[in-house]
Amino acid sequence: MEIPNVNHTRKGLFSVGGVDVAIDGSWLVIFALVVGGLALGYFPTVDPGRAAASYWLISVVVALLFFVSILLHELAHAWVSNRFGVEVKRITLFIFGGAAQLSAEPADPRTELEIAIAGPLTSLGLGLVFGAAAWGLGEAGSLEAASAGARYLAYANVAVALFNSLPGLPLDGGRIARSIFWRRSRDFRGATIRAAEWGKVVAGGLMGFGALDALLGNLIGGLWFVLIGSFLRTAAEASRREALVDRSLQGLTVADLMVSAPQVVEAEESVAGAVERQFLHHGFGGFPVMDDGRPIGILSLREVRACPRHERPQRRVREIMRATEASVIVSPADAIATALRRMSEADCSRLLVIENGRLLGLITRSRIASVLHARRLLEGDGA
Numbered sequence: 549m550e551i552p553n554v555n556h557t558r559k560g561l562f563s564v565g566g567v568d569v570a571i572d573g574s575w576l577v578i579f580a581l582v583v584g585g586l587a588l589g590y591f592p593t594v595d596p597g598r599a600a601a602s603y604w605l606i607s608v609v610v611a612l613l614f615f616v617s618i619l620l621h622e623l624a625h626a627w628v629s630n631r632f633g634v635e636v637k638r639i640t641l642f643i644f645g646g647a648a649q650l651s652a653e654p655a656d657p658r659t660e661l662e663i664a665i666a667g668p669l670t671s672l673g674l675g676l677v678f679g680a681a682a683w684g685l686g687e688a689g690s691l692e693a694a695s696a697g698a699r700y701l702a703y704a705n706v707a708v709a710l711f712n713s714l715p716g717l718p719l720d721g722g723r724i725a726r727s728i729f730w731r732r733s734r735d736f737r738g739a740t741i742r743a744a745e746w747g748k749v750v751a752g753g754l755m756g757f758g759a760l761d762a763l764l765g766n767l768i769g770g771l772w773f774v775l776i777g778s779f780l781r782t783a784a785e786a787s788r789r790e791a792l793v794d795r796s797l798q799g800l801t802v803a804d805l806m807v808s809a810p811q812v813v814e815a816e817e818s819v820a821g822a823v824e825r826q827f828l829h830h831g832f833g834g835f836p837v838m839d840d841g842r843p844i845g846i847l848s849l850r851e852v853r854a855c856p857r858h859e860r861p862q863r864r865v866r867e868i869m870r871a872t873e874a875s876v877i878v879s880p881a882d883a884i885a886t887a888l889r890r891m892s893e894a895d896c897s898r899l900l901v902i903e904n905g906r907l908l909g910l911i912t913r914s915r916i917a918s919v920l921h922a923r924r925l926l927e928g929d930g931a
């Protein structure tokens with residue numbers, strides 16, 4: 549799955565082959581549902597007459613293997629992606645599956661296709677492996693439960709492969725569709741918009757199917773599809789909007805939209821002084837922090853507000869600012885789309901424009917938004 553604007557700043561839980569793995573709290577819900585469904589429904593049916601504790605034990609093992617399967621699906625995307633130089637730093641597992649966060653766009657349709665297809669192929673491969681294991685365990689006449697567990701994992705992995713192959717963003721099938729549109733039109737944004745529109749159709753289909761299923765009596769399963777559908781619809785719409793924005797901003801660089809020679813605050817002045825001198829008078833949400841003429845950070849309203857009012861006269865700006873790190877810097881030649889992506893990665897609505905260690909300006913989300921708004925209004929005016 550490809551989810552735009554996920555919060556990238558959370559720390560990973562562990563790391564596999566250079567890729568951070570983060571687990572969203574919501575993922576525990578799906579884990580609990582899988583374990584519960586297996587222990588209370590599946591295993592007592594396929595292998596009746598055993599102690600409840602043994603059902604729970606094998607259910608946890610099978611759910612963990614399912615978890616590892618999803619992880620391998622996402623790692624396949626990440627590893628192929630890294631091989632092509634489109635770095636994936638993080639995989640996030642959440643209630644509707646997993647998402648690998650790409651740091652940039654793939655360079656060409658072929659790269660896009662290979663990154664996208666790696667996930668479903670891995671799930672399909674795992675399905676075959678578990679299928680073979682189920683057959684082998686059955687033949688060996690070992691525990692019926694072990695064979696049934698492997699069979700469940702085989703079906704689950706094939707289902708993950710098929711579901712992800714549905715042809716609409718943000719699903720892998722949508723990325724495959726995008727790579728095909730892209731190859732034909734040579735227009736990445738246009739292909740994204742089209743694949744996202746397909747995604748909304750797929751999502752609508754899932755919601756309709758879920759609603760029907762719920763009405764016909766499968767309440768929980770049906771509602772689950774409705775939930776997934778509405779989630780996918782939101783994500784598809786976000787991709788579509790992002791592509792529209794990128795298209796409107798195409799050709800613009802940071803230098804075109806930055807505020808040159810911005811107002812600044814000094815690292816050594818007190819927070820109260822900076823508030824009085826700049827925040828209360830200029831109406832900007834944040835300022836570059838200078839130390840001896842060099843930019844060393846950003847001070848925005850968020851940091852000021854986090855500092856208790858009575859401490860502001862004593863605290864220096866340096867102590868509470870957001871220090872300059874790669875994530876809050878752009879260079880003047882960067883595309884606006886790059887700046888926007890960095891803002892959402894850093895969860896920060898302004899970036900320092902720096903060249904050779906010198907502060908050239910400040911680029912803000914609100915400025916980009918107003919230019920975008922103007923372009924939208926004037927687009928197609930023939931002016």
Ligand SMILES: [Zn+2]
Nearest residue numbers: 549667712720
């Ligand atoms: Zn995938």
